[in-house]
Amino acid sequence: MNPKLTDLRRQAIAASLFRPGTLKQAIERLGFVQADPIRSPARAQDLILRHRVKDYRAGDIDRQYHRLQLEEDRLYAYGYMPQSTWRLLHPRAGRKLSAGERRVLDIAVAQQRIHPRDLEAHFGRKVERNAWGGQSKATTRTLERLHYHGYLRVAGRESGIRVYEPCSQDHEPLELADRLRQLVLLVASILGPLPDTSLRTTLSYLAYGVPALRGRRSVVPALIESGELTSAFVDDVRYVWPSARAIRGRPNETVRFLAPFDPLVWDRRRFEQFWGWPYRFEAYVPPAKRQLGYYALPMLWRDDVIGWVNISYPGGTLLVEPGFKKAKPADAAFATEFDAEVAAFQAFLQPRKEGL
Numbered sequence: 638m639n640p641k642l643t644d645l646r647r648q649a650i651a652a653s654l655f656r657p658g659t660l661k662q663a664i665e666r667l668g669f670v671q672a673d674p675i676r677s678p679a680r681a682q683d684l685i686l687r688h689r690v691k692d693y694r695a696g697d698i699d700r701q702y703h704r705l706q707l708e709e710d711r712l713y714a715y716g717y718m719p720q721s722t723w724r725l726l727h728p729r730a731g732r733k734l735s736a737g738e739r740r741v742l743d744i745a746v747a748q749q750r751i752h753p754r755d756l757e758a759h760f761g762r763k764v765e766r767n768a769w770g771g772q773s774k775a776t777t778r779t780l781e782r783l784h785y786h787g788y789l790r791v792a793g794r795e796s797g798i799r800v801y802e803p804c805s806q807d808h809e810p811l812e813l814a815d816r817l818r819q820l821v822l823l824v825a826s827i828l829g830p831l832p833d834t835s836l837r838t839t840l841s842y843l844a845y846g847v848p849a850l851r852g853r854r855s856v857v858p859a860l861i862e863s864g865e866l867t868s869a870f871v872d873d874v875r876y877v878w879p880s881a882r883a884i885r886g887r888p889n890e891t892v893r894f895l896a897p898f899d900p901l902v903w904d905r906r907r908f909e910q911f912w913g914w915p916y917r918f919e920a921y922v923p924p925a926k927r928q929l930g931y932y933a934l935p936m937l938w939r940d941d942v943i944g945w946v947n948i949s950y951p952g953g954t955l956l957v958e959p960g961f962k963k964a965k966p967a968d969a970a971f972a973t974e975f976d977a978e979v980a981a982f983q984a985f986l987q988p989r990k991e992g993l
Contacts, residue, residue, distance in 0.1 A: 642871050645830045645878075646911050647940050650889050652829075652882055653900045657691040660698065661705050664719050668823050670698070671716040671898040672709070674797065675920055677932035678950035678986060682717060684896035684934070687985045694989040699794055709791040709799070710784075713824060713842040714898070722823065724808045725816050727787045730849045734788075741779045742788055746803050750792055753777045753799075817850045818865075821857065822879055825866060827900050828907075830878035833857065833868065835904045874910060892974040893937040894946050894982060902935050902942075912942040914962040929960065938971060948982065955983045 640648075655666060663686060664670060673681035679695040687693045698707070698717060708723040709716070734742065737760075744759060745751045756776035780801055783789045790804035811819070824839055825831075831839075840853045857877065860866040867880045895902050897918045902908055909915050916935055919927040930947040936959065937943075944961035957979050965971075 640869055640871060640876075642911070643940065645871060645876055647889070648878070648882065649830060649901060649911070650937070650940055652826075654688055654889070654893070657689055657693075660686065660690045660693070660701055663689040664698075664705070664707065664717065665721070667827060667900070668722050669712045669716055669718045669827055671714045671903070673898060675932065677920075678948055681896045681898045683985075684894075685899050687981075688893060688895075688899075693985060695986055697989065700989070702793055711846045712820075713839050713846065725811070725820050725823070726847055727806055727808075728810055728849075729786055729847065731786065734783075738779055738783060741776065742783055742803075745780075745783070745789060745801060750800060750802050751780070752795060753780060756780075813850055814852070816847065817852055817856055818860065820847065820850070821860060822865060825877060826879050826882070828903055829882070830876045831904050831907045832910070833875040833877050835906050836877050839904070872910070889937070889940050890970075890974070891937075891939075892971065892978040894934040894948070894978055895937055895942075896934065897932065899935075901937070908935075908942070912962075914942075916942075916945075930958075933960070938966060938974070950986060955979065955986070957982070 657663070667689070670682050670685055675681070679687075682698055683693070683695045686698060687695075690697070702717075706720060708718050708720055710718060710723055710726055712718065712722065712726070740759075741756060744756065748755065753774060753776055756779075757774075760776050780789065780799075784791065784799075784801060787804055787806050789801040791799050792802040793800050810816070820843060821836075821840060824843075825836060828839065829836070836857060837854070840856070843850060843853060857866065861868050861877070864880055866877050868875055868877045870876075897916075897920075902916065905916060912935075916933075917929065919929055919933065920931055924931075929945050933945040933947055935942045935945050941963070943963040943966070944959060946960070947958045949956045959965075959975075
């Protein structure tokens with residue numbers, strides 16, 4: 638049976654917004670959680686996990702990072718991941734370390750845990766241009782390069798700053814073709830069903846995350862041919878998703894405030910095709926040109942994204958300002974579920990008691 642767009646929407650919702658469990662279960666099932674430093678009023682990783690982890694509180698992923706043996710690294714974007722995903726990214730294409738990088742690595746090995754400020758006594762505060770066109774400390778950039786190449790791993794964070802420790806890659810790496818296959822299936826599982834063109838575009842970002850891999854252009858047709866991916870044309874768009882995922886018809890019955898980088902929101906092309914309007918992340922848009930808001934969260938009601946909310950938390954008081962791209966639902970069920978989501982968000986922002 639050829640699916641309809643409503644079928645794909647419900648499949649995406651049911652697969653991504655699975656029954657909440659533990660943080661470990663959620664990260665293992667997702668395989669990757671995108672991170673972002675903006676806190677408005679919480680960071681993207683926390684906003685993503687709050688829907689998928691029972692009794693999740695803002696900051697839990699950092700509090701449990703070491704205990705759960707998680708990793709920070711870059712897949713198609715930067716974020717948190719289980720070691721099973723991290724092993725697919727490494728080893729990356731090696732290169733000879735510079736004398737400065739070798740010296741930083743030697744200091745990191747000697748200290749076992751190193752904060753960027755620990756290097757100031759050795760190297761001063763020299764700055765260099767970063768990937769965003771701004772200025773970062775040269776020592777911080779060196780630590781980032783050593784992390785990227787697998788010599789260091791993120792051990793945790795102090796006030797949001799990454800702290801590193803030496804890393805030993807003692808896993809047996811898979812063949813490159815198998816690594817690519819598993820990575821493609823992982824991305825399709827996180828973001829699918831999504832347009833074939835979107836999947837191919839997302840895979841192009843792996844050129845940075847896993848530069849040694851070849852065959853990104855031909856792998857999707859090969860996986861469709863092997864039956865590991867399923868594809869279908871819906872409204873003249875070819876959608877792709879993992880074959881093991883069945884199309885679900887049960888509608889969603891709740892209101893959800895989604896993160897700007899939530900898997901249901903991530904691909905802007907699919908967002909517009911699924912929900913019928915364009916969502917734009919406007920944190921870096923000049924205020925006068927914003928149409929939704931600095932950190933607008935798409936609002937999912939049942940199986941449709943009908944608008945957005947802007948949330949602020951001045952003085953511990955939660956302010957939720959909704960906006961609608963479609964007619965505001967008039968039924969009492971929407972009002973009840975909206976209020977329940979506001980209450981859930983308020984609880985999510987409450988500090989977790991010491992030791993929990």
